[in-house]
Amino acid sequence: MTNLIDIATWNVNSLKVRLPHLLQWLQNNPVDLIGLQELKMTDNVFPVDALEEAGYGAVFAGQKTYNGVAILYKKATMPTPSDVTVNLPSFPDEQKRVIGASFGDFRFVSAYVVNGSEVGSDKFEYKKAWLDALIADCAQWLSSNPKLALVGDFNIAPDDRDVHDPAAWKDQVLCSEDERSRFEKLLSLGLHDSFRLFEQADKTFSWWDYRQRGFQKNRGLRIDHVLISDALKSNCTASKIDRTPRKWEKPSDHAPAVATLSI
Numbered sequence: 001m002t003n004l005i006d007i008a009t010w011n012v013n014s015l016k017v018r019l020p021h022l023l024q025w026l027q028n029n030p031v032d033l034i035g036l037q038e039l040k041m042t043d044n045v046f047p048v049d050a051l052e053e054a055g056y057g058a059v060f061a062g063q064k065t066y067n068g069v070a071i072l073y074k075k076a077t078m079p080t081p082s083d084v085t086v087n088l089p090s091f092p093d094e095q096k097r098v099i100g101a102s103f104g105d106f107r108f109v110s111a112y113v114v115n116g117s118e119v120g121s122d123k124f125e126y127k128k129a130w131l132d133a134l135i136a137d138c139a140q141w142l143s144s145n146p147k148l149a150l151v152g153d154f155n156i157a158p159d160d161r162d163v164h165d166p167a168a169w170k171d172q173v174l175c176s177e178d179e180r181s182r183f184e185k186l187l188s189l190g191l192h193d194s195f196r197l198f199e200q201a202d203k204t205f206s207w208w209d210y211r212q213r214g215f216q217k218n219r220g221l222r223i224d225h226v227l228i229s230d231a232l233k234s235n236c237t238a239s240k241i242d243r244t245p246r247k248w249e250k251p252s253d254h255a256p257a258v259a260t261l262s263i
Contacts, residue, residue, distance in 0.1 A: 006031040009151035011254035014040040035110025039068030063096040091133035107145035111152035131182040146231040162222035191227040194239040194259040226259040
């Protein structure tokens, strides 16, 4: 028997502020798994009860003011998560940027990649080192978890199709060769950008700056990704970005990305 499951990622840019949006979106789009980024809250105030009422369990790693990641799972369709891990094994870090959990033989990882600030800065060097650690650790994850999904805000637009104005963004942070080459290294491990497995409309983005009417002018970037392993590629039946929540009042600057798998 084949079942379809929907997996998603969404940088909510403050779960406290965006909880009503998340609950509304889940009601309209009852995905089975979703990775969240930029919770911007500590674990003691994570909205466990509100999510339980909506039918979702959660594992999470919060941080005050910055960062924070979570995985929500629909309790009616997904097994209890096991082997929950936080952060990168090879990169000791106080910042809460990665959380992983297993659902049966399916490994799901939610990641919030370093922004990098600007090319050449100390934060950019930190981003490169962090990405190198992610690549190394992901190779290990794949060796023990062939059915792997790595989702999140990667803060990388993989190629010029993912940029509203490639000339203006050339060699800039999020679009530099240093970042794009590392994204390609991730894919070379045996991962696939689910969005690019299907024909997609031109100028489809997942992030738009709040300033200068970025969303209204569709001046965006596609930096939120659902990556799936070789073992899942043939089981992926659809992949999309849902712009709808970006139209709501006081939205996150990111939109959810969703992929459908047959398992």
